[in-house]
Amino acid sequence: MAPQDFPAALARWRTHRRMTKKALASLMGFDPSYLSHIESGRHPASEDFARLAERQLAAGGELWRSWTRSTPIRQQPEGPAELFVDSDHARLVYRDGRYKARMRRRIVNGGSDPVSRYLVRISVDRYPGQPERSNELYRSHPLTWEALSLTATCDGDPMRWVAKHDRDSFKEVWLCFDNEESRFPLYPGQSAVLEYSYAVGAEQWGQWFQRAIRLPTNDVGVELAFPSELAPDVWGTETSTTAEAVPLRDPIQRSVDGDDAVFTWSAHRPHIGARYRLEWRWRVGPPEAPRPALRTSSDRMRASGIVQDGDPILARTAARFSLPAESESAMEVVDRIHRAMQRVREHHEFGKGMGLAATQIGIDRAAAVVLPPDADAAPLVLLNPRIIGSSQDTDDHYEGCLSFFDVRGLVPRSRRVEVEHAGVDGSVVITVFTDALARLVAHEIDHLHGVVYTERMNPGVVPIPVEEYRGIGWSWRYEK
Structure with missing residues (x-):
């Protein structure tokens, strides 16, 4: 796609939404002259501008795709990293009002010192976009270690874990390369498969699942398995460290496995700092837990x-x-x-x-x-x-x-x-x-x-x- 295609697509969608350049620039927080330079082709659009334009004009991903195809994609630097993730696969299953997450990561020590622990995060938000409501929920019904039932293994061997942060809706845990019987640090040049799992009730888990890229990563993938009888509908967005959410670049695939509808998505060489968020809804029950009446x-x-x-x-x-x-x-x-x-x-x-x-x-x-x-x-x-x-x-x-x-x-x-x-x-x-x-x-x-x-x-x-x-x-x- 030619570089001029993004300016043309921008002008077409702005006209379709019946917005003046001044109105769109104000909505996006840019100076109108900057938008004019982009539409005329005198100035290339930044990544932030392209993401904001996609969101504000609701262009179904067309604006973002036209920008990415005409702009070189930044690649992660080649060469060894101190610690990097070769593959990251997450599977989330919903059964009878409860979610169970299982993470599987193959990590590689590309540094010069042995690695003795690995940090993982568990975060929930029952009511995204409604912080007061979520905070009220978790103050009265916080996540507990007992309910999470966290387990972890390294190449099949149990791992000891130590809490780093313990908050009402957020946990950070060190997975330690040891257990009661032995120590198995990850030495330079070695790799290991880490698996850990936990469970959260639907009354505490909002209908979203996010993967954040914090280490250099080759491949990341997500699999969601929901009962087909609930008629689930799944979509996703990508957020970078410098811009808000845009549609995932690659589509989510759907298949059937027995009584489950299975949704899979993956990406190759994601950028550090990127966040991939999958969201869903049930078109047929289960009924949502009753919300407190909004009386006033x-x-x-x-x-x-x-x-x-x-x-x-x-x-x-x-x-x-x-x-x-x-x-x-x-x-x-x-x-x-x-x-x-x-x-x-x-x-x-x-x-x-x-x-x-x-x-x-x-x-x-x-x-x-x-x-x-x-x-x-x-x-x-x-x-x-x-x-x-x-x-x-x-x-x-x-x-x-x-x-x-x-x-x-x-x-x-x-x-x-x-x-x-x-x-x-x-x-x-x-x-x-x-x-x-x-x-x-x-x-x-x-x-x-x-x-x-x-x-x-x-x-x-x-x-x-x-x-x-x-x-x-x-x-x-x-x-x-």
């Missing part, structure tokens, strides 16, 4: 991963980005804010527009995203924002906050604010916002400086219960 608006926000009132992060000033040095980190934070906003909008309609600060999803960085009241307007991305000027003309309107969404408060704010903020390239701009946008932007900038709207209310004024508020779904009104 705040319950729904908490379930969406929004930090709630009382968390110390809401009272702190967020750390500013050093741009452009931290441009990748900034884009990742903005992407996480966008995803959180999508979850929130599944629970509530926002007729006045909405905003979300990074601190409200537990990220202590100076970033916020604002969705204007005009549904056709592009989201506003604010990095390192601060208000440098405001009008004397103010008005009072009721505001809501996702971090305590059961009430609404009457807040006076300036109808015009001047905001200094940064682009991912480090450029600093000043933007003037008026009326509804001024209020939305000021609310989110307050969050990034540890201020909530109740601190802006007039003395003696208190929030009212959301049930008494009559403005839900209506835009704020302003007189000329």
Whole structure:
């Protein structure tokens, strides 16, 4: 495929999604001029840009494939490594509400010293994207060593293991090259097959399985075996150290083994730092364990991963980005804010527009995203924002906050604010916002400086219960 194919595909998909260059650039956190240079072929697209474009335009993998085919794939360096993995195969089986994972790795000592232990990790997340809900689950029902029933062998001989980290939903374990009867260190030039297994109940295991490449690896593969009667559906994504998830480059294969539907996937010479995540759903039962009833608006926000009132992060000033040095980190934070906003909008309609600060999803960085009241307007991305000027003309309107969404408060704010903020390239701009946008932007900038709207209310004024508020779904009104 010619190098020009990616710019052409990008322009075609952007037009198909009815997005202007400016709107797409804003959504991705790039300067519009950068996007123009890429579409015109004057500048090659970076890997980060290609991954973000694939995700934001939902191009079914076409954009990513066109970029990879026209860009040389980085290869791992040749030559011996201190310790490397020749093959890594993981098998996950689901039976009667319980998952059992079995890992098989052939490792090679390419260094000059004997190896006496090997580190493995076990991590679960029952509700991905809903950290508060997962944390609440594991605080009351933590993973235990007894329930995991961890076993390990080296070339068939039992291995002793020692816990390195023991947390509610995360374990790190040293597999030791010894047992009660003998020691069998891995000497330079030698290889060994390590196998270890553990089990986790479905009430603690979310419907995903991830392989992270932490050592130089030749081949990695995953096999999932689920009862066919559940009609399982499986898909997967790849994430690098510098960009968010895109579809797996190679398709997942499906076969039938007795009563099981078996899904297999593999990759050759994966990059160090890559993460391969397979996810699934059951089209036919089993019924999911009943979730706690989301009785209030705040319950729904908490379930969406929004930090709630009382968390110390809401009272702190967020750390500013050093741009452009931290441009990748900034884009990742903005992407996480966008995803959180999508979850929130599944629970509530926002007729006045909405905003979300990074601190409200537990990220202590100076970033916020604002969705204007005009549904056709592009989201506003604010990095390192601060208000440098405001009008004397103010008005009072009721505001809501996702971090305590059961009430609404009457807040006076300036109808015009001047905001200094940064682009991912480090450029600093000043933007003037008026009326509804001024209020939305000021609310989110307050969050990034540890201020909530109740601190802006007039003395003696208190929030009212959301049930008494009559403005839900209506835009704020302003007189000329």
